[in-house]
Amino acid sequence: MFKNEEMEINLGPQHPSTHGVLRVKLRLDGETITHCRPMIGYLHRGVEKICENQTFFQGQVWTDRMDYCSAVANNLGWAEANEKLFGITVPRRAQYIRTMLNEFNRLASHLIWLATHALDIGAMTVFLYAFREREDILDMNEAFCGSRLTTTAFRIGGLREDLPPGFEKMVQKFLAKFPSCLEEYENLLNENRIWKKRTIGVAKLGAEDAIAMGVTGPVLRAAGVPYDIRKAFPYAAYAEMDFEVPTRTEADTYARYLVRMDEMRQSARIIQQCMDGMPEGPVMAKLPKILKAEVNEVYHATEAPKGEIGYYLVGEKGSSNPYRFHVRAPGFINLQSLPKMAEGGLIADIVAAIGTLDIVLGEIDR
């Protein structure tokens, strides 16, 4: 009566746990996954082609729309890549404000990850708590640059505007309550029996595999590799900041959760240091109105909440458009390791594996 052949099913492209439009082709032996093949491209808009046909300044709005959960981090990488291409020195105050906003963005991105990841696995409550704090961060985005999600926060050479009046008060209010909020989340999850059963030992990815696959970000750090671009290749004002790179050695979903929670604490520390040591001065470098490139190529990588986001730009002499605009999206590279995580595991755990990678398909497909 019972058939013993393998079954092939599709997870997605329209599945709530895939955070976008991801299709995963699975071959199942009972409940065990024997083969897994992620299929992407449903959100492909050709961002690289579009940016090659626009000026250097215009590329920024497209970086917002790649990983829309961490628009500021994408903006920062984009701005710094352009500054490297032109050799622009950014004023110190602008660097500090950029660092602070970037860390706020990391908090927002990790909060939305925590909320949706917990929701995928079955913990409903933390979703509401995490979105409550994310709302405050979006309000700060709005106060700074007028938009909440697709921020277009920076300009090549610095910032468009200085911090608005009253911003410091907002930040201090947020920092005063945020540690207790983190405790709230941890009270809900850390010793939660169901959460631990669904995450401990699930979707393992060891350090060697992770490095070979090019995986970066919290997934790599949860495997015990203390590689954080903020420390390894300091950019913006990170060289002047005092913070730690949290790592774990278990390399499973629970370890990644703990790494991200610790990272949020470190982000709050960095924000405090930025506020305390905020230098005075201009926020925009002196630049000509039209930027014309010389023949040059740069690859600039920054630590986005999801991992290493790299921009590869090629300049053409006398042209105000980039000759080549390429984005090394962290999600794209991280998603590649999904088969390694999921194969041999249960089908229910692939939802945890997708969630723990913290992917945003807008960035993967570009």
Add this chain to the structure above:
Amino acid sequence: MSEPVVPETPQVPEPEAPSGPYVYDYAASPQRQIVMPKTVPLPSLRTYQAEVKAAAEADEAKWVKMQADFETAKAKAEAEGKDAPKPPVRPVPRKDDNDMKTPWPQEAKDADLLRLQECLGAKVEEIFEQAGELTCQVAKESILEALQLCRQDAQLNYEMLADETATHYPAATGFAFSVVYHLTSISRRKRLRLRILVPEGFQPETACAVYPGANWMEREIYDMLGIRFANHPDMTRILCPEDWEGYPLRKDYPTVGLGQRDIAFREDRGGMLERIALQKAGQLGINLKQPKAD
């Protein structure tokens, strides 16, 4: 009662009613027209040095000519008994008052680049530094050897392939693409760029054997630029559908037109939307029916 005098309104010609449903002609769209790049913006120390040398020579020649012109003018003025002309002033390059300092290619001084040149010998075509980044261009046939060296050599030890991508250079002779590999050494906190120049149709060796993470990056390069990699485990399209024609990131691929559906106002029976579209376009000075050819 006499009727009030109504000033005569000038006759505005009615916008021409289009004959069929309005279809935007993508083939004639200005964005459809491809402007091919004329230069080859391939950063290189040798080209830069040649350019600098040529510019200096041209500058010198101009100065010599200015002086000669002055001498003849002076002689002529003396002969005619007029005032002597002003002696020429050598033009000084203008200094821009801004915070930009263009990074130019520089001689390779970094130990990693020298080590690569020492190990690979003649297979290294060029090494230089620019904007604080190390670039090593190797022969296209020996890229796998170079990658293996970077991965396994104890002095180099580049553990991770951060990124791999390619650029299309249609104006170049001898090659059509450059493929760049961005390597990261986590333990030594260094980055390195390897570069190969590939002609159309050449299949470079895949990096998957050394860095398994290259799998999707090379699929993306194939999908976007049409470079096939030899011995790749799964050389299929990744972002575009499997039956997609053309390679979107090539410079001869238009931004508008291919794969784009024509917009026809099918529901617009009375032609109202069409008229509004044409009117609005007319106010903006756009001729939708006959897009500019330039």
